[in-house]
Amino acid sequence: MQPPAEFVHWMFATGFLLLGLCLLAQAVVGDEVWRRRPWRTYLWPGLAFLMGVLMWPVMVFFTNSTIHMVAHGSWAQVMMLAGGAELGLVRGKLHSRYWRLTMPLAFLVSGASFLIHEQNSWLFARSAFLHHVIGWTMIVGAVFPFVATFRPRSAVWRSGFALTFVVLGVLLYCDRDVAPIFGHISSQAGTPHR
Amino acid sequence: MSTQLVSERAAVLRRSVRARTIYALGPTTMLAGVVWAFLQPYRITLLHPHGEGFWWLVIEPPILVVLAGVVFAFLIAPGVIEDLEAEENGG
Numbered sequence: 001m002q003p004p005a006e007f008v009h010w011m012f013a014t015g016f017l018l019l020g021l022c023l024l025a026q027a028v029v030g031d032e033v034w035r036r037r038p039w040r041t042y043l044w045p046g047l048a049f050l051m052g053v054l055m056w057p058v059m060v061f062f063t064n065s066t067i068h069m070v071a072h073g074s075w076a077q078v079m080m081l082a083g084g085a086e087l088g089l090v091r092g093k094l095h096s097r098y099w100r101l102t103m104p105l106a107f108l109v110s111g112a113s114f115l116i117h118e119q120n121s122w123l124f125a126r127s128a129f130l131h132h133v134i135g136w137t138m139i140v141g142a143v144f145p146f147v148a149t150f151r152p153r154s155a156v157w158r159s160g161f162a163l164t165f166v167v168l169g170v171l172l173y174c175d176r177d178v179a180p181i182f183g184h185i186s187s188q189a190g191t192p193h194r
Numbered sequence: 195m196s197t198q199l200v201s202e203r204a205a206v207l208r209r210s211v212r213a214r215t216i217y218a219l220g221p222t223t224m225l226a227g228v229v230w231a232f233l234q235p236y237r238i239t240l241l242h243p244h245g246e247g248f249w250w251l252v253i254e255p256p257i258l259v260v261l262a263g264v265v266f267a268f269l270i271a272p273g274v275i276e277d278l279e280a281e282e283n284g285g
Contacts, residue, residue, distance in 0.1 A: 001248070003249040003253065004249065007249050007253045010253055010255050010258060011253065011258075013255070013258070014258045014259075014261070014262050017259065017262045018262050018266065021219055021223065021262065021266045021270075022266075022270065024219065025216050025219060025266075025270065025271070025274055028212050028215050029216065029274055029277075029278050032281065033274065033277050033278050033281050034274070034277075036277040036280075037273055037277065040270070040273065040274070043270070173255045173258075173259070
């Protein structure tokens with residue numbers, strides 16, 4: 001009954017897409033309007049924290065090597081840290097805006113984990129290619145939450161932050177078993193489908 | 195027309211653009227899912243369900259994109275637009 005790995009990627013992609021839509025809406029309307037309803041204030045930080053929590057079972061059930069386990073465990077921790085810090089800030093338990101630096105930290109750690117745990121350079125293969133693209137997207141995308149920490153009212157940086165999650169979602173949706181991206185995959189990779 | 199009136203009308207126009215943007219996010223996401231389904235119909239397993247397992251029938255990426263758009267359009271966007279218009283009207 002355990003879903004294949006790509007299904008988990010697609011479910012997380014949906015979570016990131018929703019996260020991106022919420023962040024984009026907040027960037028467009030501003031914090032004052034977005035926080036008029038208390039439940040909405042906690043929506044995206046709660047979603048980020050929840051996705052961090054859900055990354056633990058992914059780590060337990062879907063890792064087939066130590067480096068995969070460390071990578072998924074790192075994602076779980078930094079997603080929970082970033083989501084939890086934002087929850088603390090909007091609840092008023094945390095006061096320093098520098099807690100928002102946990103988000104670019106999460107981006108950097110996630111990006112580095114993607115690049116490090118996919119060590120082969122078979123960029124013709126979809127999985128390896130996507131790992132590298134997602135890794136660099138996260139590392140470059142870290143600039144958006146970093147600058148937004150110091151310019152919290154800038155719609156440009158906050159929209160960039162939101163759209164990074166949308167791009168991440170699109171890339172995760174692209175994950176499929178052994179379908180090739182460039183050229184033909186070795187016959188040893190199995191029968192490609194979907 | 196006084197400068198104050200011009201700036202007030204510009205502000206109203208800008209705000210309504212914001213409301214329209216929020217309103218468009220959900221349908222745009224849904225449309226993206228539908229376009230994707232037409233471009234890659236083989237990713238909609240429901241169109242050829244014979245012999246497919248549980249996960250292949252339940253988790254289908256283009257439908258997930260449409261669902262994300264539906265959730266945003268019907269559960270999140272209406273309240274945001276309502277609050278935005280309340281702010282625009284000085285509420």
